[in-house]
Every structure is written in structure tokens, then in C-alpha cells.
Amino acid sequence: MIRNISVKFIIGFFLIFSLSFLVLNQTVKESIQTSNKKIVTSELIGLKNNSNIYVRQSFLINHFSNNRLYFGQMAEEMANDLNHATGSSVGVYTVDGELLYSSDKSIPHLTNGDLKEAIEGKTAYSITYDRNTASVLFSYPVFIDGTKVGILRFSRDFSLLYEQSGRIKEIIFYIAMAIFAAAFLFSYILSRHITIPLVRLTRASNEVKSGNLEVRIQFRRKDEIGRLADNFNEMIDQISRQMTIIRKDRDHLQALHEQEKRFFDNITHELKTPLTSILGYAEIIRKKGEADRYFFEKGMNHIIEESRRLHGMVLKLLEASRPNIQIMEPERVDAGSILKDVCESMGIRAQRYKKSIRYEIQNELIVYGQGNRLRQLFINLLDNSIKYSTDQAEIFVTAKRADTKIQFVFSNPSDPIETDQIAYLFQPFNLGNNQVSEEGSVGLGLSISKSIVDEHGGNIRMTNENNQTIVTVELEYLNVRKDGKPI
Secondary structure, three states, X not given: OXXXXXXXXXXXXXXXXXXXXXXXXXXXXXXXXXXXXXXXXXXHHHHHHHHHHHHHHHHHHHOOOOHHHHHHHOHHHHHHXXXXXXXXXXXXXXXXXXXXXXXXXXXXXXXXXXHHHHHOOOOEEEEEEEOOEEEEEEEEEEEEOOEEEEEEEXXXXXXXXXXXXXXXXXXXXXXXXXXXHHHHHHHHHHHHHHHHHHHHHHHHHHHHHOOOOOXXXXXXXXXXXXHHHHHHHHHHHHHHHHHHHHHHHHHHHHHHHHHHHHHHHHHHHHHHHHHHHHHHHHHHHHHHOOOOHHHHHHHHHHHHHHHHHHHHHHHHHHHHHOOOOOOOOOEEEEHHHHHHHHHHHHHHHHHHOOOEEEEEEOOOOEEEEOHHHHHHHXXXXXXXXXXXXXXXOEEEEEXXXXXXXXXXXXXXXXOOOOHHHHHHHHOOOOOOOOOOOOOOOOOOHHHHHHHHHHHOOOEEEEEEEOOEEEEEEEEEOOOEOXXXXXX
């Protein structure tokens, strides 16, 4: 089975042209033969008419009554005269086909074919071909006053006519061959003009099917095939872009999966460690009671401290799982005052890490929101700054109005953070490059902070330049009148 389209084109064109050539050649041949027969018939009719006139005139001049007898007597004279007048060999026969006289020995004496038809009273002729010659034997009965007196038979050479016809056929044959050869060549070139690009497109599509998305096709043409190649290239570009997006999404999902796994490993560790410690101290205290007062106080303090830490982690987990639940209705809040209070209270925690907090906060930084949520926002951001700043770092906090916004900026020296990692830090359970660098850290602080900022219609962003991490929070400033109502 033929599968190659170019081979199909060639075979199809060859069959069409061959059939067309044979039909044309046969049509021309039959047309020439028909034309030659018409010419021969026309000349023979003229020959018959002229010879009949000659015979009648001879009978009229001599007033012969015995027509057959006279026809035989004048056979020689009549044959020679008609031979001279018509340029054809002439044979004179009786009504029974007996030869009376022949002007040329080339006339056969056999009573068959045209002569036999003439004996029966019919006009007939036959054509004989011999190599490059063509001769016609023409016989017809002669009637005088309705009486059949004899038969005239002519032998006429039509070689020139058929020779010319042969040359015409040859010329037409060669012209047709040239036309069909040119048409076939043009069709072959046209088919290759179509099939070669299709072959290239097929190979390119096979490359794409094998996973090679770098293949491209370039055709310097503006027709349908050129547009098809452009569409093919655009399709591959689109597939490449989609594959890039899919790979990024896959890597992102894989990173989230790994991040979630780390979170569960961390949270399991963080919950298990204090619970184990609490259980151990509780069992010892139950056995010893207050017999060892020092150990009793130490154990109770440890149980209280670890319980508070567990309580804080549980609250963060609840906050992450229910970020959109509001505890109270929003109201007019002095965010600057809340931030001052948080900075002072978190200063004690900073000293534990041998770090300090310095702040510059303007007065009357009024926003519309929830005070407890904003307090949690500032605690989370300061706690994050304390945990992940460098040793003996100074954490600098500013809060000021900027047009219709209030900007809260938390800045601390830190290790470098990759730019593409910053956006992921606001996602739940993300610890960045820190592998549980602080006890109780489960990667929820920044995620909860972002949800609080979103609740208040603000925005939060982080930058890291020159080993300095800066977190900026912007909230809408609430302008109020003297009576305390918003403008």
C-alpha cells in the first residue's frame, strides 16, 4: 500500500496524463482518417461525374443504339482518354466483370471487392496501403438510358494525401508529448512544492510527540503552508509556555508538600517535647509531693511555662485554620498606642536573646479595625524579628502617616534571603531556610499576620537588602472629627 503522498501525486499525474495522451492520440487519428475518407469520396464522386459525362457525350455523338457493343468497341479509346483527363489508371469491363481494356497494368483483374460490387450494380471503392503508398480502386456501373452497358474501374494514387496526414499526426504527437511532458514536469514540481513542507511538518510533529519542544519550522512563503507553519510554531510556543507553567506548579506543589511535611514533623516534635517534660515533672511531683520544695517549685514553674508555650502553639494552629473568623466587631483603634505597648512588652523577650527594640511612633495613628487582632499582628512581627535577626541585633520599629495611609515598618539585621523565597514566607507552615531555629516556631506567624492585614484592607510586604530584613504594613488612616466620629 502506497503511504507516501508524493508518490501518490506522481502516479496519479502519470496515469492522468497517459490516459489523456492516448485519448487525444486516438481522437486525432480518427479525425484524420474521417477527413481523408471525405476527401477521397469527394474526389471519386467528381471522377465519376466527369467520366459519366464523357461516356454520354461519346454515345450521343455517334448515335449508337447497341450500347453494350459500342461500349466494348470504344473501350481502348475511352480508357486512354479518361486516363489522360483524370490522371488515373482506367480499366473498362463488361457488365459481367470481364476486362475489355486497361490503361495500366497496375489494375488487378480479380473480380472481388469494389469490382464485385460494381457487377451487382453498386458503386464501391477500396483503399490499399503498401508501406508509404496508398492507392484507391474505384468501380461503378455505367448506365445509358437506364441500360447497364459496362463497368469503369479507376486506380488512383492518394499517397501524398496520406503522407501529409501522417506528418500531421506525427507533429500533433510530438506537440502533445511536449505539452504533456511540460505539464507533468510542472505537476511534479508543484507536488514537491506541497509535499516537501508536509514532510517537514510531519517530522517536526514526530519530534514534538517525542517530547522535543525546541523544534521550529521556517518557510519563506505566505501561502496556506506558510501560515500552517506559523500556526505550528505558535502552537509549540504555547505548549512550551503551558509546560513551563505546569512544571512551576508541580515544583510549587512539591515544595508545599515538603513544607507541610516539615510542619507536621516540627509540630509533632514541638507538641511531644513539652508534653513529655510536663508528664515527667508531674509524675515526680505526685510521688514526692512538697518534700523537695526546690524541685517542687522548679517543676511547677516548668509545667506552667511549657503549658503556656503549648497554649500559644494551639492558638496559632487555630488561628491558621480559621483565619477569617472575627472575634469582635471593628471599631476606631489607636494602632500607634497598641504598637508602643507591644514594643515595650516584647522588649523583655528581646533581652532574653540579648537583643533590643527601638521604636519611633507618631501619635494619633487611628485605624478602623480590631484592637486585639492588631495587637496579635504586631506581636507576631516583632516575635519574628527577634527570632530571625542576627546576634545582639537592634530591631527598629517606626509608625507614621503617609498621605491617607499609616505605615508600620519593622527592620532588623538578618541573614540574606533569596528574592524568590520571600513570597513563600507568607504561606502557612513555611520556615524559609530556617529548620526550626526557635522552639515553638511552626511557620504560622507571617501567614497569620498577612491574614490580619487582609482583614483590615491593608497590604504587607517584605524586602531583604544589604542583610537587612524590612517588613512594611500599610493600613488606611481613619480621619476623625473633634467629636470622635469619622469624617
